[in-house]
Amino acid sequence: MEAGDLLFYFFIIFTSAKILGEICVRLKVPPLIGEILAGVLLGNYVLGIIDHSNHVLMSFAEIGVIFLMFHVGLEIRVKDLFSVGRTAVLVGILGVLFPLLMGFLCMVLVGYQIVESLFIATAILATSVGISVKVLQDLGLIKHKVAYIVLGAAVLDDILALIVLALVKGLARGVFNIVEFSLLVCESIAFVGFLTWWGPRIAARTRRWIERLNIPEGPFVLSVVLCLGLAELADLIGLAAIIGSFMAGIVIDELAGVYDLENKVKYVNEFLLPFFFVMMGAHLDPRAFLTPRLLFLTLLVTGIAVLSKMFGSTLACLKENWRIRIQTGVCMIPRGEVGIIVGLIGISLQSITQEVYTVVLSMSLLTTLITPPLIILSFKKKKKKPLLSLEHKG
Amino acid sequence: MEAGDLLFYFFIIFTSAKILGEICVRLKVPPLIGEILAGVLLGNYVLGIIDHSNHVLMSFAEIGVIFLMFHVGLEIRVKDLFSVGRTAVLVGILGVLFPLLMGFLCMVLVGYQIVESLFIATAILATSVGISVKVLQDLGLIKHKVAYIVLGAAVLDDILALIVLALVKGLARGVFNIVEFSLLVCESIAFVGFLTWWGPRIAARTRRWIERLNIPEGPFVLSVVLCLGLAELADLIGLAAIIGSFMAGIVIDELAGVYDLENKVKYVNEFLLPFFFVMMGAHLDPRAFLTPRLLFLTLLVTGIAVLSKMFGSTLACLKENWRIRIQTGVCMIPRGEVGIIVGLIGISLQSITQEVYTVVLSMSLLTTLITPPLIILSFKKKKKKPLLSLEHKG
Numbered sequence: 001m002e003a004g005d006l007l008f009y010f011f012i013i014f015t016s017a018k019i020l021g022e023i024c025v026r027l028k029v030p031p032l033i034g035e036i037l038a039g040v041l042l043g044n045y046v047l048g049i050i051d052h053s054n055h056v057l058m059s060f061a062e063i064g065v066i067f068l069m070f071h072v073g074l075e076i077r078v079k080d081l082f083s084v085g086r087t088a089v090l091v092g093i094l095g096v097l098f099p100l101l102m103g104f105l106c107m108v109l110v111g112y113q114i115v116e117s118l119f120i121a122t123a124i125l126a127t128s129v130g131i132s133v134k135v136l137q138d139l140g141l142i143k144h145k146v147a148y149i150v151l152g153a154a155v156l157d158d159i160l161a162l163i164v165l166a167l168v169k170g171l172a173r174g175v176f177n178i179v180e181f182s183l184l185v186c187e188s189i190a191f192v193g194f195l196t197w198w199g200p201r202i203a204a205r206t207r208r209w210i211e212r213l214n215i216p217e218g219p220f221v222l223s224v225v226l227c228l229g230l231a232e233l234a235d236l237i238g239l240a241a242i243i244g245s246f247m248a249g250i251v252i253d254e255l256a257g258v259y260d261l262e263n264k265v266k267y268v269n270e271f272l273l274p275f276f277f278v279m280m281g282a283h284l285d286p287r288a289f290l291t292p293r294l295l296f297l298t299l300l301v302t303g304i305a306v307l308s309k310m311f312g313s314t315l316a317c318l319k320e321n322w323r324i325r326i327q328t329g330v331c332m333i334p335r336g337e338v339g340i341i342v343g344l345i346g347i348s349l350q351s352i353t354q355e356v357y358t359v360v361l362s363m364s365l366l367t368t369l370i371t372p373p374l375i376i377l378s379f380k381k382k383k384k385k386p387l388l389s390l391e392h393k394g
Numbered sequence: 395m396e397a398g399d400l401l402f403y404f405f406i407i408f409t410s411a412k413i414l415g416e417i418c419v420r421l422k423v424p425p426l427i428g429e430i431l432a433g434v435l436l437g438n439y440v441l442g443i444i445d446h447s448n449h450v451l452m453s454f455a456e457i458g459v460i461f462l463m464f465h466v467g468l469e470i471r472v473k474d475l476f477s478v479g480r481t482a483v484l485v486g487i488l489g490v491l492f493p494l495l496m497g498f499l500c501m502v503l504v505g506y507q508i509v510e511s512l513f514i515a516t517a518i519l520a521t522s523v524g525i526s527v528k529v530l531q532d533l534g535l536i537k538h539k540v541a542y543i544v545l546g547a548a549v550l551d552d553i554l555a556l557i558v559l560a561l562v563k564g565l566a567r568g569v570f571n572i573v574e575f576s577l578l579v580c581e582s583i584a585f586v587g588f589l590t591w592w593g594p595r596i597a598a599r600t601r602r603w604i605e606r607l608n609i610p611e612g613p614f615v616l617s618v619v620l621c622l623g624l625a626e627l628a629d630l631i632g633l634a635a636i637i638g639s640f641m642a643g644i645v646i647d648e649l650a651g652v653y654d655l656e657n658k659v660k661y662v663n664e665f666l667l668p669f670f671f672v673m674m675g676a677h678l679d680p681r682a683f684l685t686p687r688l689l690f691l692t693l694l695v696t697g698i699a700v701l702s703k704m705f706g707s708t709l710a711c712l713k714e715n716w717r718i719r720i721q722t723g724v725c726m727i728p729r730g731e732v733g734i735i736v737g738l739i740g741i742s743l744q745s746i747t748q749e750v751y752t753v754v755l756s757m758s759l760l761t762t763l764i765t766p767p768l769i770i771l772s773f774k775k776k777k778k779k780p781l782l783s784l785e786h787k788g
Contacts, residue, residue, distance in 0.1 A: 006453050007460075007626040007635055015619050018609060025608040059400050059450045066401075138610060214419040215412060216532060217664050224665060225409050232401040241401055264661045270611050271618060271662045 009050055009057060016042060017274035030135050030372040032277050036365075039281020052282035061279035062241070064272035065130050069242040070227040071265045072133050072151065073249015074256040075142050078200050081152055081250070084145060088152025090316035095153060095332050096160040098312030099125045099305060106304050115172055116356065119346040122168045123360045124305040126161035128336025128368070129154035130242065130276070135372045136331070141379065146324055149317065150331040151246070158243050159188045161338050165345075166238075172351045187237045192247065195230070199251030207255065219259035223252055240337060280336075280368065288362035294355065302363045306333055306370075323378070330374045335364045403444055403451060410436060411668035424529050424766040426671050430759075433675020446676035455673035456635070458666035459524050463636040464621040465659045466527050466545065467643015468650040469536050472594050475546055475644070478539060482546025484710035489547060489726050490554040492706030493519045493699060500698050509566055510750065513740040516562045517754045518699040520555035522730025522762070523548035524636065524670070529766045530725070535773065540718055543711065544725040545640070552637050553582045555732045559739075560632075566745045581631045586641065589624070593645035601649065613653035617646055634731060674730075674762065682756035688749065692756045699757055700727055700764070717772070724768045729758045 020034030020041075042049045050057060081088075103121030108114065129150060136147045166184055170176030210219055227248040234244025249256070256262055288298045310329035317325050343360040346352035414428030414435075436444045444451060475482075497515030502508065523544060530541045560578055564570030604613055621642040628638025643650070650656055682692045704723035711719050737754040740746035 006456060007622060007629055010457070011619070011622040011626045014622055018615050018619065022607060022609045031609050056450050056453045059453075062400060063404070213416060215416045215425050217661075220661065220664055221412050225405070225412065228401060228405040228408055232405045235401055264664075267611075267614065267658045267661045268665045270614055270658075 006056065009054075012042065012049060013038070013057070013278045014271075014274050017278050021274075028376075030138055030376065032131065032134055032138075033369065033372055035274050035277035036281035036369060039278035040284045041281075042278065043282030043284060045284065045286050050278075050282055052279060057275060057279055060272060060275040062276070064269070064274070064276035066227065066231050066241055066245040067265065067269045067272055068130055068134060068276070070223075070231075070245040070249045071262065071269050072137065072142065073246040073251075074223075074253065074262045074265060075137070076148060076151060076250070076253070077143075078196065078250055078253050080143070080148050081196070084148045084152060087317045087319065088149045089156055091149055091153035091313045091328060091332065092156030092160065092316075094312035094316040095127065095309055096125050096157055096164070096312070098315075099308040100164065102308035102311075103301075103304050106300070110300070115351045116346075116353075118168050118171065119342060119352045120301060120356060120360070122161075122164055123339040123342040123346075124301060124308070124335060124363065125164060126335065126338035127154050127157050127309065127332045128334050128338065128364070129157075129331075130336065131334045131368050131371055132331040132375060134273075135375045139376070139379065145320075146327045146331060149324075149328050153313070153316075153328075153332065155192055155243055155246070157332075158240050158338070159192065162188055162238050165338070165342060168342075169345060169349070172346075172349045184238055188239050191234065191237055191239065192243070195247040195251055199247065200253055203252045204254050207258070210255070210259075217264075219255065220261060220264050223248070223256075223259075223261050223265070226252060280365070283361060284365045285358055285361060288358050294359065297355075297359045298362045298366070301359050302366045305335060305363055305367055309333055327375070327378045330371065330378045333374070334368045334371045336368065339364045400450065403448075406436065406443060407432070407451070407672045408665075408668050411672050415668075422770075424532055424770065426525065426528055426532075427763065427766050429668050429671035430675035430763060433672035434678045435675075436672065437676030437678060439678065439680050444672070444676055446673060451669060451673055454666060454669040456670070458663070458668070458670035460621065460625050460635055460639040461659060461663045461666055462524055462528060462670070464617075464625075464639040464643045465656065465663050466531065466536065467640040467645075468617075468647065468656045468659060469531070470542060470545060470644070470647070471537075472590065472644055472647055474537070474542050475590075478542045478546060481711045481713065482543045483550055485543055485547035485707050485722060485726065486550030486554065486710075488706035488710040489521065489703055490519050490551055490558070490706070492709075493702040494558065496702035496705075497695075497698050500694070504694070509745050510740075510747075512562055512565065513736060513746045514695060514750060514754070516555075516558055517733040517736040517740075518695065518702070518729060518757065519558060520729065520732035521548050521551050521703065521726045522728050522732065522758070523551075523725075524730070525728045525762050525765055526725040526769060528667075529769045533770070533773065539714075540721045540725060543718075543722050547707070547722075547726065549586055549637055549640070551726075552634050552732070553586065556582055556632050559732070559736060562736075563739060563743070566740075566743045578632055582633050585628065585631055585633065586637070589641040589645055593641065594647055597646045598648050601652070604649070604653075611658075613649065614655060614658045617642070617650075617653075617655050617659070620646060674759070677755060678759045679752055679755060682752050688753065691749075691753045692760070695753050696757045696760045699729060699761055703727055721769070721772045724765065724772045727768070728762045728765045730762065733758045 016038040017035040020038045021031035024031050024034035041047055044052055100121050103124050104117050107117035107120050132150060136142050136144065141147060163185055166181055210222060215221060227245045230244035230248040231241040235241040252261065288294050309332050313329040313332045314325040317328055339360050343352065343357040347354065347357050410432040411429040414432045415425035418425050418428035435441055438446055494515050497518050498511050501511035501514050526544060530536050530538065535541060557579055560575055604616060609615060621639045624638035624642040625635040626638065629635040682688050703726050707723040707726045708719040711722055733754050737746065737751040741748065741751050
């Protein structure tokens with residue numbers, strides 16, 4: 001890709017994302033819907049201006065969502081995360097179990113083979129928390145109880161997804177290495193456990209050391225190093241990289257206030273994040289909605305994905321009032337990377353067909369697109385005062 | 395490139411740049427020298443960890459320097475730029491003429507052919523202002539008279555380089571399209587002229603319109619759109635993309651203060667810029683210093699590049715005192731992209747050899763590496779007070 005090309009893509013992506021974002025805000029829809037729609041428009045299947053397999057653009061997208069989760073980690077407080085710990089754990093577990101069971105049973109009932117049904121069930125199991133979190137952030141609700149429950153659940157959700165994926169992969173291949181599997185489970189639990197428990201304590205003690213840094217913007221630089229480092233470590237273990245960057249935010253939570261890291265990371269985010277949403281939209285394949293057979297399958301899988309997750313999540317937080325239960329359920333709806341990864345593995349092992357893969361991809365996008373309006377609806381107050389107050393001026 | 399790979403490279407590049415940067419600051423050397431050295435270490439020819447032809451990493455580097463120049467444009471005031479206009483124009487013209495003439499004559503005298511000598515002379519002609527500007531910024535001198543002269547001169551420098559390059563290309567090919575050439579000259583002068591003169595006036599009138607934007611961080615978003623748009627436009631004309639982003643900064647200069655854009659763009663920069671310096675360092679080919687013949691050529695071309703530019707620049711600002719003349723001359727030393735582009739064109743037209751290309755590349759890097767210490771030296775006050783005060787804490 002030439003220098004000029006790169007700039008052209010950057011300009012087009014950023015500008016159209018923001019124009020459609022602005023239109024969405026005026027229509028009282030969250031701006032990220034506009035950014036995703038910009039991606040759909042620009043993508044391979046509609047205007048064909050950007051290629052969703054372009055490495056450079058996908059890399060910017062990836063770094064964008066890593067910084068989003070880092071920013072979210074910086075914003076929330078570890079103590080508050082612990083205070084909803086039990087509920088979050090339950091939401092995480094039931095929110096994975098229900099899609100897995102319901103997905104498997106439904107697909108078998110519709111006539112799919114055992115292995116293929118298992119892959120589809122695995123693909124709809126893990127929540128991709130970025131979208132919900134961004135909507136909550138835009139609504140100024142990132143410190144709401146629901147946000148904490150959802151974030152805690154999403155971390156566990158990802159660990160469980162990793163475990164189920166390892167099991168399903170083993171099953172499909174016919175080989176299963178128990179040592180490797182145990183290692184995977186231990187590593188991921190140790191990673192998250194150590195960081196949540198010890199991370200903030202260790203970070204708090206490094207302050208004297210940070211003060212001695214001489215490079216410009218030392219604390220910001222260190223925070224980025226930690227963000228990239230933990231994202232890479234999470235990826236090495238097999239977890240989502242965003243779990244690592246989220247953990248990085250959690251770990252330096254206390255220092256973030258001292259050095260105003262939230263506001264500094266925010267603008268890196270503002271620049272990079274549109275690439276994530278646009279590239280997400282660019283993956284939408286409208287063919288999934290054009291043939292009746294595929295449309296039926298897409299709607300079926302999406303329906304199961306939505307209902308099973310909502311059912312599991314709302315059941316998990318029985319102790320809360322009905323509003324919080326619904327809100328939590330809605331925030332857990334979006335699916336993303338895990339579904340796509342499962343789909344790709346399924347194809348490479350010839351356990352699923354290209355058709356099923358397209359369906360999984362469309363399910364990810366549909367759940368992503370319906371969630372933001374549902375979140376807004378679920379948080380709407382009974383008073384006439386509109387909730388969507390996105391007009392923070394620079 | 396896989397997700398994990400990408401994060402690994404990001405982590406390694408960012409972290410090693412900052413570690414070497416920190417060491418440099420402690421040794422009273424500008425941190426960007428450390429970042430460039432990190433690139434040399436990680437690059438193809440030393441440790442071989444990063445590949446300097448990697449598209450993704452080069453794209454981040456490119457966007458990094460585009461944001462650097464945007465940030466610089468936001469920092470400086472148009473009025474002050476006009477106040478040094480005459481000097482800047484002279485520095486721009488003489489700073490191009492001297493390297494061209496001296497370079498050509500010296501290479502012919504050493505025994506090179508006319509066309510090859512012309513290519514080498516063209517390769518050493520244009521200043522790459524990013525390094526000097528970053529050093530001045532780190533030293534808190536971005537609003538110093540010298541910074542304004544250098545920035546003004548660099549814009550003109552780039553236009554002149556574009557013109558000379560078109561002429562030399564025509565000469566080498568044996569065809570020369572006068573219409574195309576005139577169009578090129580007019581376009582580039584119109585681009586810079588229009589933006590400097592009318593840009594700020596138009597931008598100042600858009601404020602009411604900006605206030606009506608509803609997306610979060612509207613002014614920041616708009617500024618990024620302008621930065622990417624003008625960078626792309628400059629590139630389309632044939633100018634360096636960084637001239638476009640610099641112009642974008644100039645244009646919204648007045649609004650920048652209102653919306654605190656400087657501070658917002660700063661952190662995008664802090665994240666992206668290390669990629670630029672590291673990738674620059676990764677291009678260093680130590681072979682240029684290992685064979686006596688190449689070493690001689692490299693030192694010769696670098697010597698001519700440094701002396702001719704300093705001579706031309708200091709001669710151009712006769713009206714100023716000797717300190718400012720030396721400081722301006724030193725800041726104009728670094729060469730960069732233009733040299734490399736000329737080299738690549740020369741190779742593709744078979745007008746220069748691979749050997750000469752390696753020499754040009756090494757010249758770019760050498761001039762880049764010697765400039766920061768020279769800038770510090772030239773700005774050193776006679777009092778014992780150390781000038782290098784980079785310890786801005788986040």
